[in-house]
Amino acid sequence: MALIDHDAELARAGANVSGSWSGMLFLARRYPLGAVGAAIVLLFILTAVFADYIAPYDPTSTNSRASLAVPSLSYWLGADFMGRDMFSRIVHGARISLTVGLGATLLGGALGVAIGLMSGYIGGWVDLVTQRLMDILQALPLLVLALVMAASLGPSLENTIIAIAVALIPNVSRVVRSSTLSLREQPFVEAARAVGMGELRIAARHVLPNTLAPLIILGTAQLGSAILTEASLSFLGLGIPEPYPSWGRMLSESAAEYVRTAPWLVIFPGVAISLTVFGTNLLGDAMRDVLDPRQRT
């Protein structure tokens, strides 16, 4: 993750991203895959936000006559063993995925930024200690760390978010730290220091904004892995508990019982997870291309 050291370049990239409709159109034409990704992510967010209006049924209400119903006009994606509408459950599942994905990315990001900034800016023994701590966290693969964290906190929505967030910290803090390290010596930071600006303010006003681009790139990628990690944890039974309709758990339950008798129960939640993560990955790639021209491909 290279950092962007030219303000002008950042400004240009920023303008491209947050610009007018024509700017967005331009971007979409230039990065068609990214546009597809953005569309998927937007769809995902809208589904999550308006789940109550989109879902035709209450995702938790049971109906004995619809048990294991095949996909049909009244049950678009079929119904599960308890006769709960699969489409409604998947729509509500988007909300869980978004909550956990965004929650973990933001929490992990915030902690990572704080640690990385502190580590890179203060340096010395603070840097040494935090870096060793990050070493420890990075000695385990993401899923294993999240697994152990989730198990030790106990299964709940909040704890799943915390577990994944902690597992995301090291990456963020490393990126921020390395940006900070090189920014610290930049002329504009020294200029700020020369006019008597406080160190904390320099860090917040000058250093942090300049680490934004790599952070956005990383954040998008991490949103995808947070969603995937949640799905995996729930699949293993250590993530989101009932009654929340989590895609991963829906998948593990139907996988345990209905692979043969009701394959649609296995297929659709998996499609939902894959499509969402695919969207964030496409968007993440495009973001990197836009924001980090040196990596442009």
Added chain:
Amino acid sequence: MIKRLTVVVGGLAALMTVATPVLAQKQGGTLRATHRDNPPSASIHEEATISTVMPFMSVFNNLVMFDPKEKLNSADKIVPDLAESWSWNADKTKLTFKLRQGVKWHDGKPFSAKDVKCTWDALTGRAAEAQRDLIRKNPRKVWYSNLKEVTVGSDSEVTFTLGRPQSSFLPMLAAGYSPVYACHVTGREMRSKPIGTGPFKVVAFKRGESIKLVRNPDYWKKGLPYLDGIDWKIVPNRSTRVLGFVAGEFDLTFDSDITFPLLQDVKSQAPHAVCEARTTNVNTNLIVNRDAPPFDNPKLREALVLAIDRKPFNDVLVQGKALIGAAMLPPPTGKWGMPPDELATLPGYGQDIAKNRAAAQAIMKSLGYGPDKPLKVKIATRNIAIYRDPAVILIDQLKQIYVDGELDAVDTTVWHTKVQRKDYAVGLNLTGIGVDDPDVNFYENFHSTSSRNYTGYKNPKVDELIDMQSAEADRAKRLKIVGEIERLLVKDGARPVIFHGIANTCWQPAVKNLVLQHNSIYNSWRLESVWLDK
């Protein structure tokens, strides 16, 4: 795809044998069975789950056992096992067993009356220092609360002394839960690689993977067992288990593993498979925390009892095949439950659901609840499908009486701890009954002194009646008292029973002589006379 080929060949072989007439038992072959999860340990006395009993019962012998050829366990169909014969004294308080001689434990040491004493001393907390560790937890302590002493007459004679007559005592000794342990084996061995006198020896118990048993060549029943061994493969995913069975990789499914939706699939994919539906004597019930608000109010418990409509549970969960009853398994398979016409007179069991619901609504309104002011309750249950699924239906039904239930899915490993702490308002629970017998059920679940009475239900009248029926030798009189207890339990809302479970167990046609019993799942797994026609 080598496997595929063997499946085809196996199928052909099966076809060819169908034509041949019934043969005498064949010796040999390994029974390949599936297991649903990792047994918590191999020590039957320490566990209360079929996960342990089913694979390990064939390692042991009892003193006596239920006639394995009978479809129903019953007190008058008890046959000798390690005990050659038994006799009661005049006042029915001393039960003396004559033991078989020349029986050896799997490690070659001789079996004697001392081993019987060791086992029951440990179960009643009277173990000598050396055997302290033999049994470190004891879920069926209440079974032996009437057992005062075990005395060794000679190497081949042992006497059980009871506090008062108890006609259920012998049936309890006949249960799959009552094997004889050895004095000289440690608890740790019993839990990991047990030693018994039974038809099969444990070769390996690989956690989460497999349990391997081989034929005990020195088995004291001459000519038995027929099988060379039994391979249990632990497959936690039910779909995978069923697929393996359908593909012919397994000869026997786990007990009651095939639900009714799955049965259709098995039948279509493996039309020759033998599947038997049987009542499990495991009932789905409600536990209500009667010591804490709001359900310390008996009116509220009454409303709860009235609100349950048993039919949708039955329809969704077991395609309407379940038996509806009170605490005891109802007829035809149950020996002590109420007949349907009598059952219908119990509160909440009448056919007119609308009337029951109206009554429940009236109670709720009188307590200040209503459509705009629902009672918010967490419905706790174990986080496994067989618990969770009925809980979801329950929540749905409780909406009708202004109860807004939220599912609290409890991590399965801490479920009993939570229940014991009374850390719940309403819980959905499953209760398995080891022997279809009033003593086993009532003493375990409803007597005020039982540690498994986790609702803390206390009714001196019920306690008295339980003791009364236990001491009663006449079946007709006893049945009447049992009915009276059932009525009181329903009225008090003590663990309202929703339905009694039913499920299918399947095996390949080559498996012969397997007899399942229809009033308990825990007593039919000795497997010594099962043989393979391959």
Added chain:
Amino acid sequence: MGSYLTQRALLMVLTLFGMSVLIFVMLRLVPGNIADILVDSAGIVDPVEKARIVKDLGLDRPIIDQYLQWIFGLARGDLGFAYVSERPAIEEIAPRIPVSANLALLALIYSVILGVPLGVISAVRQNTGLDYFLRVVSLSGLSLPSFWLALLILMASVQWFGMIPMYTSEPRSFIDEFLLLSVPAAAVGFRSSALIMRLTRSSMLEVMRQDYIRTARSKGASQTSVNYQHALRNALLPVVTIIGIEAAFLIGGLIVTETVFNIPGVARFLVEAIVWRDYPIVQNIVMLIAFVTVMVNFLVDMAYMALDPRIKYAD
């Protein structure tokens, strides 16, 4: 160089030590301990029996004592006793390691065989339809949860072959073992191959822009030979790093895949042990994974140093 190695080795020990403390403390935060669970299977909780089990397992001792006992045991190669099976933890863990290792190795081979050539093709044909197609495929590979992919494979094999690859623990022939493992390995490997392909592609592109490639081209070397001889050789260097990243990535994939395919490997065992709160098993497997991860990273760095003469590690 020598002192660099010492420094790295010290850091590794430090990291592993930190991990041991972290995992030990985290496990003791878990709601519900092993005694609860052991007692729970009896269907009741008898406080006296529970207290005895707690004492038997040594859980009543101060946490520092418990930690020291574990860590000194570990240093001597004694992993302690598994709580559930009551057998030495090493006997429970050791037989499961080769299963996972074989699976991981096979998955790694798959992902390299698939990922590297596709990455090269994608880079050489940059911005063509083929490139776009391959990029979408690789991205989708990263997006498919491996447990879902595994399930789809299971469903397909049921549909088409009427059977499932069932992993049994009996000794089998090499070819049988290979066939059985190759299906789950493909499920894990597909996801990893996506990562390899993406990184191969970008490092290929990076190298192709370098001056010496242009030089080679201007000297008249054919396009193909430049691409494959010069560029690929240099691009392989970062691929070595990728394989390091892979190691961590693969372990995550193994956990879910072993669960789906019922493979008795060490990764699935970790999940089971977590559910059972079997601390001695969890602690030791986590340490094993940490050790493997840290070690692989170290070896990758060494390989990098050996392969790329430009990199010098100043003392």
